[in-house]
Amino acid sequence: MTPDAIGRRPAKYPASQIVQGALIAALSGALFWLVWIYGNGLRDPRYLDGWILAGGMGLQISFHVAIKRGAFSPKSATRWRKIHVFAGYLLIAAFISHSDFSLPDTGFEWALWAGFVLVTLSGIFGTYLAWSLKAKGHIDEGVSYDRIPALRAEIAQKVYAIVATPDPAATAIALPGLPHDAWIADLYSTHLSAFFQGPRNMLAHLVGSQRPLRRMTDEIDALSRYVGQQGQEKLGAIRRLVVEKDRLDFARVYLSLTKGWLFLHVPVTYGLTVLGVLHVLVAYAFSSGAW
Numbered sequence: 001m002t003p004d005a006i007g008r009r010p011a012k013y014p015a016s017q018i019v020q021g022a023l024i025a026a027l028s029g030a031l032f033w034l035v036w037i038y039g040n041g042l043r044d045p046r047y048l049d050g051w052i053l054a055g056g057m058g059l060q061i062s063f064h065v066a067i068k069r070g071a072f073s074p075k076s077a078t079r080w081r082k083i084h085v086f087a088g089y090l091l092i093a094a095f096i097s098h099s100d101f102s103l104p105d106t107g108f109e110w111a112l113w114a115g116f117v118l119v120t121l122s123g124i125f126g127t128y129l130a131w132s133l134k135a136k137g138h139i140d141e142g143v144s145y146d147r148i149p150a151l152r153a154e155i156a157q158k159v160y161a162i163v164a165t166p167d168p169a170a171t172a173i174a175l176p177g178l179p180h181d182a183w184i185a186d187l188y189s190t191h192l193s194a195f196f197q198g199p200r201n202m203l204a205h206l207v208g209s210q211r212p213l214r215r216m217t218d219e220i221d222a223l224s225r226y227v228g229q230q231g232q233e234k235l236g237a238i239r240r241l242v243v244e245k246d247r248l249d250f251a252r253v254y255l256s257l258t259k260g261w262l263f264l265h266v267p268v269t270y271g272l273t274v275l276g277v278l279h280v281l282v283a284y285a286f287s288s289g290a291w
Helices: 015-040 045-069 074-098 107-136 145-164 168-172 180-196 202-207 211-224 229-285
Strands: none
Touching: 015 045, 015 074, 045 074, 045 229, 074 107, 107 229, 145 180, 145 229, 180 211, 180 229, 202 211, 202 229, 211 229
């Protein structure tokens, strides 16, 4: 059974992502080289990478403000979001250079260091969420986090109704037939009932595993080989509802994580900006020149 056959697209890592990673590595190396050249010119390299870091943070904050105000069209927002992610990875190199590959010494520097690390890790996690949505599945536009419980209950009712509906051909014959309906009911009670009672397989959805879904669809497909035409139609309908329920569980995990990481990423970003401004003021208060 292929991933496409159970309702998900296989995860892919496009060549453009590899090219982007190579470009980030090259630009990061160029930054380290430029700072090294600048320092060999008897100048303090912390001013160079510091202002590069400050400019990049300003660009990131501008993106947050523009998104909040709705200044971008959907197409422009997608393009600028890619720039936002790309610039974020470059800022990691600028931060490492500015910190001189060492840990902080003072409490204020530790606050700056911790803030940047939190912003970076949450940003990487948000990038992973966007990639996982594109690579492992999709969420219908009509599905919101608040509607998922009602949609899940509706699917559960449909499945129960299918299982409880007897085969009309079997009731029309006076002779006893094969217990196909009993087999389907046993499959439902043994392997499917708990799945439809609430959200399931959160960890599997986090890591992109389809093994729980595949186990259920394999059980359905195995039974389909031993039932009649009517039973196969019932099992086919149940199978489609299993896949639909799995997609709802994926949407629940994705939407909840999307809400959660923004509550960390955005406030810490603004807090880091305030600390960065204070850092610049303190640095120039005790410096002898602009560079």
